[in-house]
């Protein structure tokens with residue numbers, strides 16, 4: 001038995017989450033049954049989806065989220081001690097997982113056997129994990145970028161957005177991004193974005209897009225949603241493709257945003273607009289993970305991680321990510 005900690009989703013969020021919405025619980029892990037493994041978490045992820053997904057969840061549960069950890073006790077020959085796994089075990093330091101009852105919605109994923117030794121394991125939650133797969137498949141499958149096209153991504157200095165812009169460059173596109181600070185914009189230029197702007201300080205989004213994408217936008221990877229998206233659609237070229245990845249500007253709203261309704265714009269420009277959830281391509285993730293790891297090794301993709309130290313600081317890290325403190329992927333190191 002091991003002393004463990006977890007953070008409970010104690011109060012429904014009202015607007016921006018608060019640290020007092022979580023409660024720390026300490027307990028001992030139970031003895032393992034046949035087929036079970038005990039995982040010690042090394043890194044826990046904080047992600048935007050945690051804000052809207054909790055709307056329909058009961059309070060009192062362990063806060064939802066993915067972690068990357070190491071098996072420290074095992075009653076499963078498939079997962080010997082030392083195996084590194086990723087799983088939606090929630091905000092906890094240790095998790096007992098049943099390998100005999102696989103849940104297709106929440107699989108226990110093993111780190112690839114050939115995962116490069118010189119890459120941090122935290123990347124299995126970031127560029128080589130769920131967020132990396134979101135950028136890789138959500139962009140390539142739905143935007144189908146062609147050489148010479150203009151790609152626009154908002155939330156561009158975040159975990160997903162920074163990868164989308166770099167993949168766009170690899171595919172020979174012109175990459176344009178927006179982010180919420182001048183320091184973030186400077187980093188985007190370092191990454192090779194052809195144009196980038198601070199959406200918080202431009203005189204108007206319309207004018208900023210006109211200047212940054214003078215020939216219009218062919219591919220739009222949308223992390224932000226709502227009014228931002230309606231404005232971007234006006235800058236799309238004929239037959240443009242839009243990948244609806246997220247809608248972070250609305251996640252803290254207590255009610256779903258209504259309108260405006262850009263259907264005539266979609267119709268007249270003959271746009272293809274598609275939403276996705278990245279598990280849709282689960283079967284292809286190994287290929288995507290291998291490609292992302294290879295691009296990182298080749299120096300074609302650069303990444304940043306915003307690492308918060310200490311399990312107890314997970315609420316701070318989560319709130320910080322929602323207000324834009326992170327550049328690159330926000331993770332917590334236990």
Ligand SMILES: NC(=O)C1=CN([C@@H]2O[C@H](COP(=O)(O)OP(=O)(O)OC[C@H]3O[C@@H](n4cnc5c(N)ncnc54)[C@H](OP(=O)(O)O)[C@@H]3O)[C@@H](O)[C@H]2O)C=CC1
Pocket residue numbers: 047048049130131134155156157158159160161178179180181184223224244245246247248249250276277278279321322323324325326327328329330
């Ligand atoms: N469909 C899917 O399967 C998946 C979707 N997603 C979505 O991808 C998006 C990006 O996620 P991820 O890269 O992990 O997160 P990020 O690393 O981008 O972190 C969130 C960022 O959002 C920006 N932000 C916060 N509020 C606003 C706002 N009102 N308007 C514009 N930007 C805002 C902040 O950056 P700034 O300083 O620039 O404002 C903040 O740093 C999210 O919408 C998320 O839900 C993620 C994974 C899977």
Ligand SMILES: CCCCCC(=O)/C=C/[C@H]1[C@H](O)CC(=O)[C@@H]1CCCCCCC(=O)O
Pocket residue numbers: 048049052053064065088130245246247276277278279
């Ligand atoms: C209106 C909300 C849009 C959110 C978009 C988004 O960020 C989606 C993220 C999911 C992505 O498709 C794959 C994931 O891992 C994210 C969801 C994880 C859900 C976990 C539920 C955990 C649990 O029930 O224990």
